[in-house]
Amino acid sequence: MPGALAQRGEYYLGRLRGNLGDAAIGTEIVAPTILVSDRLELDLGRRRLILRAHGPAHTDNDLTIFDENTRTFWLADLLFVDRIPVIDGSLVGWLKQLDGLTAISSDRAVPGHGPATVSWPAAAAPERRYLEAVAGDTRAAIRAGIDIANAYRQVANSERGHWLLFDEYHPRNVTASYKELEWE
Amino acid sequence: MGMTPSRLYRAALCFLLIGGVLPGPARAEPTEAERMARWSDLRHAIFGDRVVEDTGNLVTIDAPARAEDAAIVPVAISIAEPLAPEIRSLYLIIDDNPSPLAAHFLLGPLADAREIATRVRIDDYTYLHAVAEAADGRLYVTARFIKAAGGCSAPASKDQALALERLGKMKLSLADRSRPGEPINAKLLISHPNNSGLQMDPVSRNYIPADFMQTLNVTYNGQPIFRLESDIAISEDPSINFRFRPSDLTSPGVITAEVLDSSQRHFSQSWSVSAAAQM
Numbered sequence A: 001m002p003g004a005l006a007q008r009g010e011y012y013l014g015r016l017r018g019n020l021g022d023a024a025i026g027t028e029i030v031a032p033t034i035l036v037s038d039r040l041e042l043d044l045g046r047r048r049l050i051l052r053a054h055g056p057a058h059t060d061n062d063l064t065i066f067d068e069n070t071r072t073f074w075l076a077d078l079l080f081v082d083r084i085p086v087i088d089g090s091l092v093g094w095l096k097q098l099d100g101l102t103a104i105s106s107d108r109a110v111p112g113h114g115p116a117t118v119s120w121p122a123a124a125a126p127e128r129r130y131l132e133a134v135a136g137d138t139r140a141a142i143r144a145g146i147d148i149a150n151a152y153r154q155v156a157n158s159e160r161g162h163w164l165l166f167d168e169y170h171p172r173n174v175t176a177s178y179k180e181l182e183w184e
Numbered sequence B: 001m002g003m004t005p006s007r008l009y010r011a012a013l014c015f016l017l018i019g020g021v022l023p024g025p026a027r028a029e030p031t032e033a034e035r036m037a038r039w040s041d042l043r044h045a046i047f048g049d050r051v052v053e054d055t056g057n058l059v060t061i062d063a064p065a066r067a068e069d070a071a072i073v074p075v076a077i078s079i080a081e082p083l084a085p086e087i088r089s090l091y092l093i094i095d096d097n098p099s100p101l102a103a104h105f106l107l108g109p110l111a112d113a114r115e116i117a118t119r120v121r122i123d124d125y126t127y128l129h130a131v132a133e134a135a136d137g138r139l140y141v142t143a144r145f146i147k148a149a150g151g152c153s154a155p156a157s158k159d160q161a162l163a164l165e166r167l168g169k170m171k172l173s174l175a176d177r178s179r180p181g182e183p184i185n186a187k188l189l190i191s192h193p194n195n196s197g198l199q200m201d202p203v204s205r206n207y208i209p210a211d212f213m214q215t216l217n218v219t220y221n222g223q224p225i226f227r228l229e230s231d232i233a234i235s236e237d238p239s240i241n242f243r244f245r246p247s248d249l250t251s252p253g254v255i256t257a258e259v260l261d262s263s264q265r266h267f268s269q270s271w272s273v274s275a276a277a278q279m
Helices: A002-024 A091-102 A122-143 A166-181 B005-019 B032-047 B160-166
Strands: A039-043 A048-054 A062-067 A072-080 A108-113 B052-054 B059-062 B073-079 B087-094 B101-107 B111-120 B126-134 B139-146 B170-174 B184-190 B213-220 B223-230 B239-244 B253-261 B266-273
Touching (some): A072 A122, A091 A122, A091 A166, B032 B087, B032 B126, B073 B087, B170 B253, B170 B266, B184 B213
Antiparallel strands (some): B059 B073, B087 B126, B111 B239, B170 B184, B213 B223, B213 B253
8 A cells, every 4th residue: 555655645635636626736655654464453442444445457456344343344445336447457356356255244345436325235236247248358369369459349349338437447447457357 | 709780880879879868758849840859869870870761651550540559559550562572671760768779670581571579668759660672782771650658667567477488488379371372470479578767666666777678589390480679668568469471381380479678698599380361
């Protein structure tokens, strides 16, 4: 996480200044001081949080938090609802992570994008459907010899209409997936 | 031993950069006149006083107008049928990149110059120029503007353990030929970080030293298809699409790819091409 912030922090600040103008003055990047390499229990006093670090999926530094008291599960950007998921880590890794995550029972989940709370694991179904469609169709495009620039045109078109910002992010997702899957 | 031509170009280009336009998000968007002046400087640095002819549609660049990912921008250079057999080398220049001369393909007798493609990093909105050099020494140019930014410093792929394990491995795919006599379409993938020297190490937060493919030689039964002199602008895991005509259609052959990188590592791999794939 500190590494990812070091790499991208300037970009985030630039975007913030661009979008917020003067309201962004004083914003700085604060790197975390406690790192989670696999699993960490944080006792906040009558509230125990279980933090889990995940392998490459949405990014290479995904973290989820489970609150045992309220059985609330913060999925962060491992769960996109309504807004198209962004594949910036590993498509295959993300699908694998979803297997483990959806096996965890909770009363509610908090997605990185979407409503404040959603039901779990039901809310993961559209995301899985999108990721599986991208994986299947991108593999087919690679097999058919369709190049990386044009593959998105025939990948997961059935998903258009199910997601906000589809046309803005879907081609990039296919580019990233193509690059990952062409080595299989 | 003297400097190779490509090293000379690079020395000239570095010099140009020190005195010229430094790319980066802070500077204002250059005017069209400034872009033209930049190309004029680059043209002189690479080709000296040689005439570079604008050819209309004889040489074309195919690339997205706006890149989906500035670190993996697919670029194809096509040469029209009548000119293709004359072409001996192709230059790809990304005007506003820190190291503009991205690739120089030297085509061997088996190469078919009608289309050659790769993926590049693009640092800022820029013109791409492709220059094709014919056997008689004439130079033909085409240009294309592309909107992409940040590609040279974009972080490497996320699974670095996998990337290390795969370093130097190559993958060759041959498309089926529709008709006998047609060239074979081939796609070569090389697993290599091709670090640009402008990317940051996520752990140490220092810049990762440049480590990139410098030359790629591809042969068929020992005869050259092409040699690529490349640079930091080629994307991570270099990908090259090329066409070639096997010298002997009746017997199986062997394609060999040899890579030498800037850390003096040498990678080589061979694939047999069955006679059936050539029919």
